[in-house]
Amino acid sequence: MKRNIVIATLTAAALAGGTVVAFAAGDDESAARPATGTNVRVVSDRDDDTDDRSDDTEDRTTVRGSGVSAAEAIAAALRHTPGTAVSAELEDDGADAGTWNVDVVRSDGAEYDVNVSGAGKVLGAYRDNDEGDDDNDSEDRAESAALKGAKFDAHKAALTAAAKGTVTEIDADDDSGAVAWNVATVKAGTTSEWSVAVDTGKITRVQSDED
Incomplete structure (x- = not known):
């Protein structure tokens, strides 16, 4: 049933x-x-x-982007603090994500860390008072001298590397014996490093996540 x-x-x-x-x-x-x-x-x-x-x-490498590019951040920093930009780095984590830290050396040799927001606004400029050893100070002065008046400054180098992806960091590098720009980019989740000549703007890939 x-x-x-x-x-x-x-x-x-x-x-x-x-x-x-x-x-x-x-x-x-x-x-x-x-x-x-x-x-x-x-x-x-x-x-x-x-x-x-x-x-x-x-x-894959994930980057929290900024509203302004590396070149735009460098230009904003130099308008606020005139001098020679020697590096720029994008913060991609924490409360400062999207903010650029741009190092600027003024004509008197004083170095400033200029913070630029994702909207392109300068948040502040802070003098770097850290005293390193004499060898490092000498190397820094040599790099600054080589970059001062360079045909391809940090701004132009960032523009050149932007054709390869989103620029997240740029700084001077003299490991090869001659000062050049070392630039990090991210494209389609892949991080690559490039060398940009300060005199000709020639760009050469140094390495990539895919290597």
Whole structure:
């Protein structure tokens, strides 16, 4: 009798177009058996594919961008604090994300850290009073002298490298024996480093995440 009632209920539900999840009980069995029907939900492999894509995304470099480019931030910093821009770096984490830190050396040799907001507004300029050793000071002075009046200054170097991706950092580098601009860019999640000659503006890739 119980079997007839269950079968009748399932049949009525199927005719009504509903999805049925039921258990048929035997006369002498207390264990339930899943009923088999045409309305069966099949779990696809797409969830696994989504997880794989998420893992790939996490492996990529993510940059919280700024409303102004590196070149624009450098220009704003120099309007506020005239001198020679020797580096610029984009903050991409924490409360300062989207803010640029631009190092400017004035004509008297004083170095300032100029903070530029994502809207291009100068938030402040702070003199760097850290005293390093004589060797480092000498190297810094040599770099500043090489960059002062360079045909491709930090602003132009940033514009040149922008063709390769979003510029996130630029600074002077003399590891090769000659001062050049070292620029970091991000494009399609890949970080690359470039060298930009201060005299010709020639850009050369140094390395990439894909290497």
